[in-house]
Amino acid sequence: MPNELVPVEAEFAPPAQPPGARDRHISGETAEDLKRATAANTERAYARWWNMALAWCEREGRTPLPMTAETIAEFIGYLMRSTSQTTGKPYSPASLDQALSAVRTAHFRAGFEGQPNSRAARDLIKVHRQDRARDGWRPRRAKPVTLDVLRLLLAQCDTSSLSGRRDAAILVLGYGLMGRRSELASVTIDQLTVSDEWVTVFIPMSKTDTSAHGEDIDIPRAIAPDIDARAIVSSYLEGLAEHGVTTGRLLRSIDVWGNVGASMTGETVNEIVKRLAKDAKLTDAERMTAHGLRAGAPTDAAERGVPVPFIAEHGRWSKNSTQVLTYVRPADRRRNNPLLPRDNRT
Template structure:
C-alpha cells in the first residue's frame, strides 16, 4: 500500500474530472509520433499496474500484459486515480522515486513522467505539476554520475565503417539493394530512423547535381512544415547515395512499385510487402525499428568489434561526426540533418570531434 492519502470522492462541490470527447482525444493522441505513443502506452500501462498493486485504482481497471490499454490512454483507470487522489503530482513523484530505486535510466524515467503528464491532460485535468518529480529525477541523475554510471549513446557510424558494412550486402538480392540504400541514404541525410522509414518515392527528385529529398515531418518539425535536403553524388559507387537510391528504385519498378513508401518490408522469401495477417503498415513500409535492425545486423556481418553499440541513430551521429571532420560548421550540419539551431545534442557530437582535432593543448609545447 501507499502512504498517500486519498481525497474525498467527487461531490457537487468537487465535480468529477471532465473527460475529453473521443474526437478531441484522437487528435491529441495523433499530435505525437506513433513511436512516441507506443512508448507512452507502455509507460502508462506500467504506471497503472504499479498504482493498481498499491490499491490506488480498482483491480478491474488495472491493465495486464495480455492486451493493449484502450485508445483513451486508459482514461477510465486514470479518471479513477483522479477521483481518489485529486492532484496526482504526489503520486507521480512517488512513481519517479520508485523507478529510480529500480535503477532505471534517467531518460526512461523522464519519458515515463511525460506519459503520465499526457494522460493527465487527456483526462481533462490540465497540466500535471511535475516540479517535485523532476527534483527527484535531478537528484537521481547526480547520484548516478557520482556512482560512475554514464549515459549510453549510440556509436557514430563513420564512412570507413559504412563501406565495410555495405561490402557485406548481396546486391543480387532485393534485400541487399534495399539495405544498402537505407544505410547510405540514411547516413547522407543525417536522418532520424523515423525519417528514413517515412520517406515516399514522391519525396525524391533527381537533378543534375544529385538528389533533392523532402523530409515531410520530423521530431523537431511537428507542424509538418517540411524541409528539403540536397544530397550530392558520392565518389564511391557503392556508397554513393544517388546511385544506390536509383538502384533501389529500379528494383522496385521491376516489381511494379512506382509510388508510395520508398523503403518496404521484404519477407523471408525475398518478396516485397508483408504477410496478409502480419504486423506493420498496410503499405508494407518499414518501421524505424527495422532501420535499427538493418544497421546492427549489417555491422555484425562486417565483423565490427563494437557492433552491439550501433543503432539506427548511429547513421545520424556518424553523419555529424564526418561532416565536422570535413570542416563544416555546426549551423550547416544542423540544418542539413534537421537539428534545431543551437541544439545541445549536436553541440555534444561536434565537441567529441573538436576536442581531438582542435585540442586546446595542441602547439603549447609540452
C-alpha cells in the first residue's frame, strides 16, 4: 500500500493515457519539489489524511484515484462518525475540511484535470458543524498572550541562565513578530539587527510570501514601558557569543550545564511556552501555546485601535485572511458595544 501523499508508482494509478500523454507527465523528482511548495506541517497533515483515505478505500472496495463524488462523501461521513486516534475525541469540522483538502490535493498532484466533485462532502461538513454546535461544542483556540500574560511568562524566565535568556527572547520575538512558531525556530543570528530603538528581524519567507522575496519586521525596543525587547534579545545574543555561537540558528537547545546545542524545532518552542505558562500557574495554562504569542499582539493592537490592514501586514497574514479578524473582532465588539454609555466608547 503506498504511503506517500501522491505516490509516483501508485497501485491506484490513473488509466493509461493515449500517445502524447508524456507531455503531461511529471517526474518523481519534480513531484517531490512541488511538495515543498506546501508548508511542512500542512504536508504532513495532508499525507496523514491521504493515507487514511487510501486505507478506507481499500477496506470499502472503492477507487481512490479518481474519487467519485459519492466516495468522497462517504469518506467524510466515515470521519464524521469516527474519533481521532491521537485525542480520542470526534474529529472537528476543521479537521474534516483539512481531510477534504488533502483529497483534492492528491488528485491535483496525480495529474487529474479539474477537481473531484466535493459538493456533497462539503454539505456533510456543514451538517457536522451544525450538529456539534447544537451539542454545545465551540472551537478551542489558543489563549492570546497579551501584554498582561506576557509579563507573567517573562517573570518565569531565569535571566541568570542562558536558557532563561533564550526563553525570554522567544517570548518577546514571538509577540513582537506576531510570529508562527516555525518562523521563530527558523530565525538565524544574521537575520537579526539590533539598533537603539528597534529589533529588526528579516523573515525570508512566509505563507503570504511564498515567492520568498523576504521582508524586515520591526519590533520597537519598548513593546511596553516595562518590557525592553532590545535588552532581552541583546542579552541572549551576548550569552551565545560567550559560547562561541555567532552564526546559524538563533534558538538553540541548552542543557542544564549551560552548554549550547543544536537548533530547536517549532514544537520545542511550543513546549517552552507551555512550560512557562504552567510555571506561572495560569488558570488556563492548558490553552497556552506558542500560537498565543502570535494571537496576543494583534489582540492588544486592536484594543489600541490599530487598523486591521497594518496588523495583517505586520503579522504576515493574507489581506483576504479571516484569521486575523478572530483577534480583532472581540476588541471591536467591546469598544463599540451598543450598551456602553457614549462617554465610555473610544
